[in-house]
Amino acid sequence: MAEHSLILKNLRISLAGDTLLDIDAEVAPGEVLAVMGPSGSGKSTLLNAISGFLSPRFSCHGQIILDGQDITHEDPSRRKIGLMFQEPLLFPHMSVEENLLFALPRGGSKQERCEKVREKLRAVHLEDLGARDPLTLSGGQQSRIALMRVLLSKPKALLLDEPFSALDVELRDRVRTFVFGLAQQNNLPVVLVTHDKADAEAAKAQIINLLNHK
Amino acid sequence: MVQTLYARYVMTMTNRALNAIFWVAPALVILLLTGPLLAGLIGVAAPAFGYFPTLGGVELTWDHLHKAMHVPGFWHSVHLSIWIGLVTTIISFVIVIGFFAAFWDAPFFARISRFVSPLMSVPHAAAAFGFAFLFAPSGWLIRLLSPWATGFDRPPDWLIINDPLGYALLAGLVLKEVPFLFLMCLSAASQINVDKRLKLARSMGYGRVWAWLTVVMPALYRQIRLPIFAVIAFSSSVVDVALILGPNLPPSLPVQILRWMNDPDIEMRFVAAAGAVFQLGATLVALMAWWLLEMLCSYLMRQMQSKGARHQNDQIVRQIFNIAMLAMVTISAASIVILGIWSVAGYWRFPEALPRAMNLMRWLDNASNLWGPSFNAIKIGVAAALISVVQTLLCLENEKRHDIRLTQSALRLIYLPLIVPQIAFISGISILLVRYGLDGSFWPVTIMHVVFVFPYTYLALEASFHDLDPRYMQTATALGKSQNRIFFQIKLPMLLKPILTALALGFAISVAQYLPTLMIGAGRVPTITTEAVALASGGDRRLIGIYALVQTLLPAVGFALALVLPKLLYPNKIYFSKQREA
Numbered sequence: 001m002a003e004h005s006l007i008l009k010n011l012r013i014s015l016a017g018d019t020l021l022d023i024d025a026e027v028a029p030g031e032v033l034a035v036m037g038p039s040g041s042g043k044s045t046l047l048n049a050i051s052g053f054l055s056p057r058f059s060c061h062g063q064i065i066l067d068g069q070d071i072t073h074e075d076p077s078r079r080k081i082g083l084m085f086q087e088p089l090l091f092p093h094m095s096v097e098e099n100l101l102f103a104l105p106r107g108g109s110k111q112e113r114c115e116k117v118r119e120k121l122r123a124v125h126l127e128d129l130g131a132r133d134p135l136t137l138s139g140g141q142q143s144r145i146a147l148m149r150v151l152l153s154k155p156k157a158l159l160l161d162e163p164f165s166a167l168d169v170e171l172r173d174r175v176r177t178f179v180f181g182l183a184q185q186n187n188l189p190v191v192l193v194t195h196d197k198a199d200a201e202a203a204k205a206q207i208i209n210l211l212n213h214k
Numbered sequence: 215m216v217q218t219l220y221a222r223y224v225m226t227m228t229n230r231a232l233n234a235i236f237w238v239a240p241a242l243v244i245l246l247l248t249g250p251l252l253a254g255l256i257g258v259a260a261p262a263f264g265y266f267p268t269l270g271g272v273e274l275t276w277d278h279l280h281k282a283m284h285v286p287g288f289w290h291s292v293h294l295s296i297w298i299g300l301v302t303t304i305i306s307f308v309i310v311i312g313f314f315a316a317f318w319d320a321p322f323f324a325r326i327s328r329f330v331s332p333l334m335s336v337p338h339a340a341a342a343f344g345f346a347f348l349f350a351p352s353g354w355l356i357r358l359l360s361p362w363a364t365g366f367d368r369p370p371d372w373l374i375i376n377d378p379l380g381y382a383l384l385a386g387l388v389l390k391e392v393p394f395l396f397l398m399c400l401s402a403a404s405q406i407n408v409d410k411r412l413k414l415a416r417s418m419g420y421g422r423v424w425a426w427l428t429v430v431m432p433a434l435y436r437q438i439r440l441p442i443f444a445v446i447a448f449s450s451s452v453v454d455v456a457l458i459l460g461p462n463l464p465p466s467l468p469v470q471i472l473r474w475m476n477d478p479d480i481e482m483r484f485v486a487a488a489g490a491v492f493q494l495g496a497t498l499v500a501l502m503a504w505w506l507l508e509m510l511c512s513y514l515m516r517q518m519q520s521k522g523a524r525h526q527n528d529q530i531v532r533q534i535f536n537i538a539m540l541a542m543v544t545i546s547a548a549s550i551v552i553l554g555i556w557s558v559a560g561y562w563r564f565p566e567a568l569p570r571a572m573n574l575m576r577w578l579d580n581a582s583n584l585w586g587p588s589f590n591a592i593k594i595g596v597a598a599a600l601i602s603v604v605q606t607l608l609c610l611e612n613e614k615r616h617d618i619r620l621t622q623s624a625l626r627l628i629y630l631p632l633i634v635p636q637i638a639f640i641s642g643i644s645i646l647l648v649r650y651g652l653d654g655s656f657w658p659v660t661i662m663h664v665v666f667v668f669p670y671t672y673l674a675l676e677a678s679f680h681d682l683d684p685r686y687m688q689t690a691t692a693l694g695k696s697q698n699r700i701f702f703q704i705k706l707p708m709l710l711k712p713i714l715t716a717l718a719l720g721f722a723i724s725v726a727q728y729l730p731t732l733m734i735g736a737g738r739v740p741t742i743t744t745e746a747v748a749l750a751s752g753g754d755r756r757l758i759g760i761y762a763l764v765q766t767l768l769p770a771v772g773f774a775l776a777l778v779l780p781k782l783l784y785p786n787k788i789y790f791s792k793q794r795e796a
Contacts, residue, residue: 053688055617076691083692085685092789093707102703103693135788153693 004029004067006050006157006189011062013042013049020045020058021210027157027189032180034200035193037210043193046210047161050191051083052076066189067156082155082188084179086162088146090134096145097121097130103153120148124178140171147179151186158183158190164199176202232698236615239608243668246605247631250643250665255634257642261487268649269480278484282492285485287464292496294460295467298380298387299450299500303442304507305384306391309542312535314399314434315426316528318408322536327400329543334393335719335769336550337726339747340762342386342458344549346375347556347755349382352564354552360565367565376462383460387449389549392542395438395445401677402437406430423532424525428515440625443501444632450500451493451635454728454743458750467493468637475641475733483645490638497635550766556759576756584742584764591725591741591768594656598663599720602671603713605664609672610679611701619680628672631665636729644733654738662730667720674719678712679705710783711790714776722769742768 006027013020020042027033035043048054050064053076064072071079090099100117108116121127124144134142143163150158163179164172180203183190192199200207260266264275282288317323348354352369360366375382408430415425451468460466465473471493474486560571613619620628643662647653682705690700706713725743732744746761780790 051688051692053691076688077694077696079692080694081692083685083689085689087685089683089686089689091686091690091704091708093710093784093787102690102695105694133787133789149693155692159692 004156004187004189005031006033006191007063007065008050009063009065011046011049011060011064013045013054013058013060015058023208025206025208027191027206029187029189030184032183032190032192032200032203032205034203034205034207035191035210036195036197036200036207038195041210043210044161047159047191047193051081051159052079080154080156082150082153082158084146084150084158084160084163086166088134088139088142090137090142090146090149092133092135094134095130096126096132096134096137099134099145100149100152103149105154117152120152124148139167140175143167143175144178147182151182155188158188160190160192160194162194163192165194165196173202229696229698236608236612239605239612243605243609244627246661247627247665247668250662251631251634251639253646254639254642257644257646258487258490258638259642261484261645262491264484266484266487266645269483271484278488279491282485282488285470288470291464291467291470292492294380294464295450295493295496296500296503298384298452298466299446299448299497300503302384302387302391302449303446303500303504305388306395306445307442309388309392309535309538310395310399311427311431312423312531313396313539314403315423315431316532316535317539318412318422318426318430326539326543327396329547330393330396332770332773333543333546334397335722335773336390336546337722337743337765337769338390338452339454339458339726339728339743340553340766341390341546341549342455343746343750343758343762344553345382345386345389345545346459347552347759348545348549349385350375354548354555354567357565358567369564375459378461378463380461380466383452383456383466386455386459387452389542389546390455391445391449393546395441398438398441399434401673402434403430405437405677406433408434419524419526421524421526421528423528424523428519432512432515440629440633442504444629446500446504447497447633447635450497451637453637454747457747467496468635471637471641472729475644486641487645490641493635494638497638501633550763553759553762553766556755557763559756559759577760580757580760584760587740587742587745588764588768590739591743591765594660594663594731594739594741595721595724595768595772597660598667598724599671599717601660601664602668602720603675603717605668606671606675606716607679607706607713610675611705614679615697620676628669632669636666640730640733644736647734648736653734654736656739659731659735659739662734663724663727666727666730667723670723671716671720674716675709675712678709682708707784708789710780711776714779715773718769718772718776721772725765725768 008023008025010022010024012022023046025033035046037043045054045058049058049060052071052074054060060072062072063070066079066081071081090096091102094102097114097117100120101113104113104116118127118130121130126141126144126148129137129141129145134145137145160179164176167175176199180190190203192203192205194200199205261269261271262278264271264273264278313323313326317326346353350356350369351372351374353374356364356366356369364370411429411433412425415429416422420428452466453468453472456466456469460469464470467489471486471489474482474489477483477486555569555572557577558572558574559569560573560575562569640662644653647658652658686704686708687700690704691697695703725741728743728747731739731741735741735744737744742761742765746758746765749758749761752758784790
């Protein structure tokens with residue numbers, strides 16, 4: 001069980017001597033840890049710590065263990081943690097297909113790579129969009145492509161930073177089901193930062209409430 | 215298997231090499247900005263105090279400084295430089311700030327802004343020629359007014375251009391410094407929350423202009439202080455515009471120094487160096503005078519502010535700045551037009567408003583003469599702009615990687631080559647280059663241009679680079695990409711527009727350089743700018759019109775390319791068509 005999970009072992013982050021957050025949690029593959037709390041409670045600090053973008057001004061104690069490996073001080077590009085933000089952030093100078101190709105790890109001929117990408121697109125019924133400019137897609141389509149992009153990079157865990165809050169209510173449910181479904185299918189531990197209780201409920205998540213420390 | 219191992223090895227080595235380049239870039243820039251400056255100042259100071267063994271100067275002496283001081287009209291030249299530096303800056307500053315205060319949120323502001331950026335790219339020399347063609351006694355303005363309004367059927371005997379007190383020089387400089395300060399204020403304004411500040415003050419009942427002056431200007435001024443110093447230094451030491459519009463007997467100090475440098479009597483080099491030392495002093499005096507004015511104004515502002523007057527009736531003030539700015543834009547546009555008219559003018563008798571015939575004869579006659587200097591300008595401009603932009607990007611990326619943003623003092627370093635008068639240290643460098651036989655070739659001229667281009671490309675790119683949403687880079691990193699790959703595949707393409715604009719700006723700055731090209735090139739690297747300024751004394755208006763117009767067109771082509779290229783390179787990408795101009 002612990003084999004593929006994401007473990008935050010006595011993770012304590014502080015800034016200039018003040019402890020911002022103190023977490024001990026384990027997220028099993030396919031499970032969701034929902035981190036909730038008001039703004040300023042350190043949600044994004046926690047995300048930065050896990051993904052490796054914590055500014056050196058912060059100090060971080062404890063361990064982050066993913067798939068049995070201590071990644072606390074690993075370079076962010078080697079952590080294999082997929083990121084999704086509130087906006088899909090598809091690279092605007094690339095086509096949809098180029099975005100996906102960019103995410104695919106090295107190896108294989110050009111044709112093989114394109115085929116892999118197309119297969120992924122077909123699986124989510126977006127095969128017609130490959131050549132499109134990402135900015136011409138609807139919000140829901142962009143979110144789905146962004147998730148495909150993350151999955152193509154073969155991550156071992158997913159970090160979602162309020163990924164649904166930019167979508168309107170109707171769309172939100174569908175994208176939510178889509179994302180959590182795929183995470184489960186791929187057996188990925190998920191950390192979800194949100195302030196929408198419905199997100200956490202839909203994911204049947206274990207919930208951590210960060211309190212405003214100020 | 216061996217192949218993949220080898221490929222991987224090459225990749226790691228390339229990555230390491232790139233990392234090293236990023237790491238070294240800032241040190242290189244510091245060397246580039248301060249090296250020539252220090253060398254130049256030493257190269258000026260040594261001969262000024264008599265030490266220059268090549269010319270037989272081995273003793274330290276005050277003689278050369280004395281000699282310079284006793285040249286007839288010397289102190290007048292010094293006064294001219296200080297006065298022109300100071301007054302040009304005051305007038306330009308007042309026009310720009312007044313216009314911003316009066317029209318910040320009016321539609322008129324946006325309309326004027328659109329005219330101002332292209333004006334900034336017009337080389338100083340071309341603008342000066344256009345100004346002369348407009349306002350000379352036989353210029354377009356008097357032609358348009360004669361004889362019906364003035365009664366003149368021959369040009370009046372007035373000394374308007376090259377007047378002894380330098381009013382024409384002053385006006386010509388204001389015409390160029392207003393667009394510069396305008397753009398500087400615009401970019402500074404985007405970094406402070408102008409609208410919120412204004413709303414707050416306006417809701418307390420303050421009039422538009424006064425609200426702007428009291429709550430926006432203090433914050434804005436801090437950001438444009440260095441550009442203002444650059445304007446003071448530039449106008450107090452300008453050579454090309456002074457050769458075209460400035461007084462002759464005596465000329466302003468920098469022109470005098472240039473004459474001494476070119477004097478056949480080689481001994482005069484010592485006097486020229488001494489003059490350059492005085493130039494440093496003159497610019498310093500102008501800067502200090504500005505500093506005193508700063509203190510006085512901020513004291514007065516504070517006094518007035520605390521009285522709480524609302525100054526709601528500012529219609530007249532607004533009208534004044536409306537007229538001032540409109541006049542500026544009109545004169546600038548008209549001076550380009552008149553350059554164009556003269557370049558194709560056939561026979562043109564005095565009071566007639568337009569030439570009787572227009573043809574391309576002179577253009578065709580001079581096509582072959584134009585090509586060499588234009589090509590030199592393009593070569594140097596492209597090389598200098600590329601070097602500067604690459605250096606800028608390396609430095610900015612390095613800052614990002616180490617999570618630093620330049621402090622105010624580091625910024626001062628970048629402005630340094632713009633604040634020390636060109637004539638003072640370039641003459642020193644040229645003396646050194648002659649000593650080692652390195653003058654008069656492409657690379658020294660290009661490197662010298664980089665010193666003046668880099669500050670602009672850096673300032674132009676800095677904001678866009680830092681404003682790029684960091685989450686794009688985080689996304690790419692999380693996808694497993696190295697920093698170097700992200701730099702080339704995400705940052706550079708996403709910043710394509712500002713990068714091209716910075717290249718065009720760098721090219722424009724380089725094309726307009728007169729003194730560095732002339733002195734470092736030792737006259738053997740003629741560019742369109744050095745050739746155009748050389749025509750000033752000749753008075754062949756058709757020829758001047760042609761050269762000045764080509765000089766204006768080169769940067770314009772650069773900016774046009776910067777606008778068009780992203781759309782050609784990335785057709786059908788909304789990101790590149792809707793993105794705001796940098």
